[in-house]
Amino acid sequence: MEEFNLSRRGLLLGAAGFAADAAFADPGTSRPAAESAITAADAGARAAPRRIIIDTDPGVDDALAIFLALRSPEVKVEAITPVAGNVPLDFTLPNALRLLEIAGRTDIPVAAGASRPLKRRLVTAAHVHGNNGLGGVEFPLPKVKPVAETAPQLIRRLVRASPGELSIIAIGPLTNLALAFRADPQLPSQIRSIHIMGGSLSGGNITPAAEFNSYVDPEAAQIVYRSGARITMIGLDVTRKVVLSEAQVGMLESSADPVGHAAGRIMRATLAQIRRSGLEGGQLLVHDPLALGSFIEPSFVRLQDLHIEIETTGELTAGETVGYRKAPIRRSAPWVDAPDAAAELPFLANARVALDVDSERFRSFLIDRLTHRSS
Ligand code: RIB
Ligand code: CA
Numbered sequence: 001m002e003e004f005n006l007s008r009r010g011l012l013l014g015a016a017g018f019a020a021d022a023a024f025a026d027p028g029t030s031r032p033a034a035e036s037a038i039t040a041a042d043a044g045a046r047a048a049p050r051r052i053i054i055d056t057d058p059g060v061d062d063a064l065a066i067f068l069a070l071r072s073p074e075v076k077v078e079a080i081t082p083v084a085g086n087v088p089l090d091f092t093l094p095n096a097l098r099l100l101e102i103a104g105r106t107d108i109p110v111a112a113g114a115s116r117p118l119k120r121r122l123v124t125a126a127h128v129h130g131n132n133g134l135g136g137v138e139f140p141l142p143k144v145k146p147v148a149e150t151a152p153q154l155i156r157r158l159v160r161a162s163p164g165e166l167s168i169i170a171i172g173p174l175t176n177l178a179l180a181f182r183a184d185p186q187l188p189s190q191i192r193s194i195h196i197m198g199g200s201l202s203g204g205n206i207t208p209a210a211e212f213n214s215y216v217d218p219e220a221a222q223i224v225y226r227s228g229a230r231i232t233m234i235g236l237d238v239t240r241k242v243v244l245s246e247a248q249v250g251m252l253e254s255s256a257d258p259v260g261h262a263a264g265r266i267m268r269a270t271l272a273q274i275r276r277s278g279l280e281g282g283q284l285l286v287h288d289p290l291a292l293g294s295f296i297e298p299s300f301v302r303l304q305d306l307h308i309e310i311e312t313t314g315e316l317t318a319g320e321t322v323g324y325r326k327a328p329i330r331r332s333a334p335w336v337d338a339p340d341a342a343a344e345l346p347f348l349a350n351a352r353v354a355l356d357v358d359s360e361r362f363r364s365f366l367i368d369r370l371t372h373r374s375s
Contacts, residue, residue: 049076050192051165052295053155055113056288057085057172057213058095060128060135060270064366065171065197065288066096067259070103071369074296077105078158078166081151083113085172085216086125087133090115092172095133097142102262106144113151114175117217125212128270128279135269139262152180156187163190169295170224171197171288173213178220181227188229196224197291199308199321200236201353205280210319211236214310218319222310231351233308234294235321238301238357239287246271248367249284255371263370286366293362294354300365302356305349323353 052075056062069077080100082092089112096110116122130136147154155176159166168191170177177194181187198213198221206212214221225231249271252264271284294301307329311320327347 049074050167050295051076051078051162052292053077053079053081053158053166053168054292055081055083055151055155055168055170055172055174055176056096057083057087057092057133058099059086059092059133059172059288060130060266061286061288062086062171063095063099063134063266064263064286064370065169065292066099067103067263068289068292068366068369069169070100070105071257071259071372072292072296075292077108079154080108080110081113081155081176082110083151083172083176084115084117084122084124085213086129087131088115088122088124089113091131091133093146094142097144097146098134098139099262101142101144102139103259109154110144110146111149111151111154112146114179117173117175118178118219118223120217120219123206123216125206127277128273130269130273135266135273137265137269151176152183155180156184159187159190160184164192166191167193167195167295169195169292171213171291173216174198174220174224175217178217178223181223188227191229193230193232193295194224195232195234195291195295197234197239197288199233199310199353201321201323201355202235202237202240204320205236207316207319209311209314209317211321214321215319218310218312221319221321222312225308225310225350228350231308232294232303233321233351233353234291234301235354236287238354238359239290240285241357241359242286242290242363243359244271244284244286244363244367248363251367251371257370257372260371289366290354290357290362293365297365300358300362301354303352304355306351306353307347307349308351308353 069075080096082096093112100106100108198211200211204210206215249267252260252267255261275282307324309322311317328344330344
């Protein structure tokens with residue numbers, strides 16, 4: 001299995017994306033002029049929904065993110081690509097189909113993704129998401145079937161058919177994206193943007209070092225962060241602040257909208273499980289919706305351009321996302337018998353990382369959208 005080398009071209013491509021923004025920084029504003037221009041362009045483009053693919057491991061918080069997408073006029077969901085993660089693919093695949101049936105959107109194609117990480121055994125999070133991945137809540141078996149293509153094939157076909165138009169909301173382990181990039185190394189440059197729920201600069205949630213999505217498949221995360229794609233990282237640093245209250249769960253449950261009501265059932269079951277287990281301090285954290293929320297409305301988060309590397313060899317830290325704010329990108333001290341120490345890499349930002357969130361405003365946005373209330 002060929003190694004995916006640290007692609008300098010990829011780094012340069014990725015950095016060029018960010019450097020361009022910085023290069024035209026407009027001293028008169030806090031935003032680089034290029035970014036202001038992009039924002040203005042996006043604002044114009046917002047008349048037309050922005051096209052997205054959701055790569056996901058549903059997953060109770062994935063369910064909220066998928067429902068949010070289906071209740072947001074700013075986006076058009078072109079496909080959903082399930083991957084093994086929170087629960088095995090045998091559950092994430094039918095769960096994706098179920099969620100679309102609940103929303104009456106079986107027109108959206110679903111393609112089966114990877115059933116295991118690139119190099120590791122699958123570690124799941126059924127203790128949080130329930131054995132069926134939806135908090136144990138039983139929904140009817142889906143009638144609709146997945147498409148014949150695999151997730152990497154569908155991602156490649158849709159992106160290649162519309163270069164620069166599709167964005168990806170990646171809210172599970174990054175195995176599907178890594179496989180697509182390995183099959184088509186030019187693909188990252190054809191993707192408009194990738195918003196990733198994953199990683200953390202402030203400690204993990206499945207080990208002290210690693211966040212679950214990057215923990216499950218560190219090698220896939222390394223491929224994606226080194227690919228040169230325009231990445232926004234929405235990590236635990238901000239998603240830990242997105243806690244649903246009992247009242248907000250009640251608003252979902254009492255929603256007349258089948259999407260809101262289904263979300264309420266899943267959140268109620270998850271809240272009960274979280275309180276039984278004492279996980280996350282008994283708080284109902286919902287990580288994934290913010291990856292989509294910050295794509296729809298960037299002002300929900302504060303971003304900083306960083307260089308992100310993924311730890312892949314640690315006995316205790318594999319999956320850790322290491323953020324460099326400035327040069328040098330220094331690696332661990334070399335072994336005594338190592339060849340000459342690897343040259344330190346120059347500082348090239350490869351991700352915009354969310355460091356703060358307007359949690360209350362985002363949660364209100366989420367609940368309003370899922371309960372069809374006008375905000
Ligand atoms: O660490 C949180 C992430 O892991 C979320 O995407 C959740 O769904 C799980 O996949
Ligand atoms: Ca997820």
